[in-house]
Amino acid sequence: MKLFLTVFVSVVLALAGIAEAKPYKVVKGDTLSGIALREMGSVKFIEDIMKVNSQKIKNSKHIEVGWNIEIPESSAKEQLVKNILTVSKKKVVVAKKVTTGTKENPAAYTNSEVGDDPWRGNVIEGLRLLGIDILEGADVRFSYEGMDELKPGEVVQMLSGKNKAKWYEVQLSPEKAMVRRLGIIINGKRIGVVYLKPECANWLTREDLPPVPSEPAPPAAPEPENPSISMPIVEPFVPFEPFIPWVPEKPPQCRDFELSLGTGLLFGSEASMKDQWYYGEGMYWNSCWGWSQGIGFYFNGDFGDVDSPYEWDNFGIGPQVGLRYQGIIKDKSGVVHPFGWTAKLRLIWANATGNNPESGYDMSQKDLLLGLYNEYLRQLKKGLIVGITFEAWMSLYSSIDSTWSGDSPSDRARAEIKIFLQKKISEDWQIRGGLSSFYQFSDYTLAAGPFGEFRYNEWLMIGASAYYLFPGVVGGPSVRIEMGNYFRQKRQQQILEGIWAVDADGNPKEVNHGKKEKEESCFFCN
Structure with missing residues (x-):
């Protein structure tokens, strides 16, 4: 590094290689400070000009029109070298890339983002991305518990796309801030809640959930012999305000x-x-x-x-x-x-x-x-x-x-x-x-x-x-x-009276249609 600076300074001085001083004739309106600034780049060089022209200039505030004076060059060289060496000793600070979407620096979640990138992954995958550990073979169900409103400034973790989970700061209008609250039922025990954005079926969390029970999953209860008509994961097609959430390969039947x-x-x-x-x-x-x-x-x-x-x-x-x-x-x-x-x-x-x-x-x-x-x-x-x-x-x-x-x-x-x-x-x-x-x-x-x-x-x-x-x-x-x-x-209201589960592949299945478990009513994905 020192060798590089030596070579660099030498080149600069060689390019600047000028005589020790150059002549200058004072004209009307000149001041010593103005000459120093114009000819040498700074008023700091007034004293250098006075030293070279000590026979004429006795006072920095008095020069006369027609005087022939000399402007020193060596001081400019010395100052240039000094500036180069000073800069070389300073540490170069490289701005770090700011990453949004983290808990420490959440991305903005505004009205324009609602519905833009719907979740298209598996239910179990989604819960795991949100930090909810689901054991293999566990019986997973969801109960619909009502509607909540996300508060301005609130930080949430939300799924989107195929396998994306990011943190967002809520900046939504009240009508866009509504979410469905679903209770998570693992092996028959409610372990917490997860939320669902109606416009895009993006799952999100607003608080830490208690850990999933670690004991092995008991055998799943047998399904009824005559299950009722099942509800699709995708809301019935409304052409002009479409709702396209996660779409399984084989969505359940509906009418x-x-x-x-x-x-x-x-x-x-x-x-x-x-x-x-x-x-x-x-x-x-x-x-x-x-x-x-x-x-x-x-x-x-x-x-x-x-x-x-x-x-x-x-x-x-x-x-x-x-x-x-x-x-x-x-x-x-x-x-x-x-x-x-x-x-x-x-x-x-x-x-x-x-x-x-x-x-x-x-x-x-x-x-x-x-x-x-x-x-x-x-x-x-x-x-x-x-x-x-x-x-x-x-x-x-x-x-x-x-x-x-x-x-x-x-x-x-x-x-x-x-x-x-x-x-x-x-x-x-x-x-x-x-x-x-x-x-x-x-x-x-x-x-x-x-x-x-x-x-x-x-x-x-x-x-x-x-x-x-x-x-x-x-x-x-x-x-x-x-x-x-x-x-x-x-039909959606009827489904609110049912309770839903997911199979081993994360696909939904209807367990009943709300006859005995109406208090655990669920609307799975709509």
Whole structure:
């Protein structure tokens, strides 16, 4: 090190190799301190200048314009060397890398982080990552004990991703700070609690838990011969506020129900058309995750008039069957996004009537209609999804009874496609908007236009649509009610009356449905 400094200083001095002094002529406005600062880099060198020019400069505050003085260089060299040597003796302090996510330096847990990285590991693995030692073969169960609120500034340890456990300082708003409190029951004994974040199924701890009993696990109690319907680890798919927590390879079975009703008005610019439409459907699905099959009913109809005058009234009803798949897609960054595909095949018996009181025209047409409905939904990012629907109808059989001889049945075939985006705008409200187009074979009508609706908690939808009919415009308001979420929430309440356990692989199993152990009610992962 000394050799390096010697060489370095020598090079610096060689590069600075200048004569002992250089001439300088004092000009108007000069001061000795200013010359020292400008020419030598510091007012400290005033005395050096005075020594070299002792014959002229007697007072540091008095110099005269036109004086020719000399500016010493050696002092600058000496000061440069001194500065180099002084710096070389100082210790270089390298800033240490600050690691967040430790108990001593927890990461911030804010609203934007909620649901971003859901836990996707095994239950037993998760408890062990949180410092809860679970013996091999132990009988592990959880009892639901209510909801708690994480306090601002509180430090918690929480799981995320596949095998991550970090410490966080809570900085959540009250509505985002709610967690489910679950009692941990090991071999029949409650040993502590663990908490679950509803939005992402991330496990967390808020306090130290007593150690797990060290005695060998007793044989597990036999399961009932006729267990009740089990609940999925993944909450039933709610397309626009999806809940995707840990997903086991073989999630338990569950059931799903849908009931939808809707009505609306259409007003046309051509012939002062007025029409009211309505529809309804119900579906029972044999699973709420992965592949599922469904069966249900469907009906639709409309009635209205134009100023010709002509009036009509249409109605059809029949069964429908469906096939559905709901799962997750992982993007390049490892974040999972839910998606769903649904197909429904409908067969309805329809009756259409029409009459013109002025001309005496009256008709009644009967049709057997086959319909196909397809829907695809995919989450783009948290709070935003894209969707596309396609619906088509064709007539398998038609007959008509008309006051006009030779009148033939109208072609009831029709096809419609919709593309839309849906955005969450508050905790309760979302907004959907997109484009729709349909083709009606009976009168060769092609129409297209925008539509939109406000959606309250995914059960009440209020919207409007408009179509350009080439030529002509129709449009009007609509209201719909979809009860799928209501049935899912009721099912969740039923599960709160049950108690859950995990098997040797960490997968959940339902022990009973809350008949005798209602006080230990549990909601495992939702």
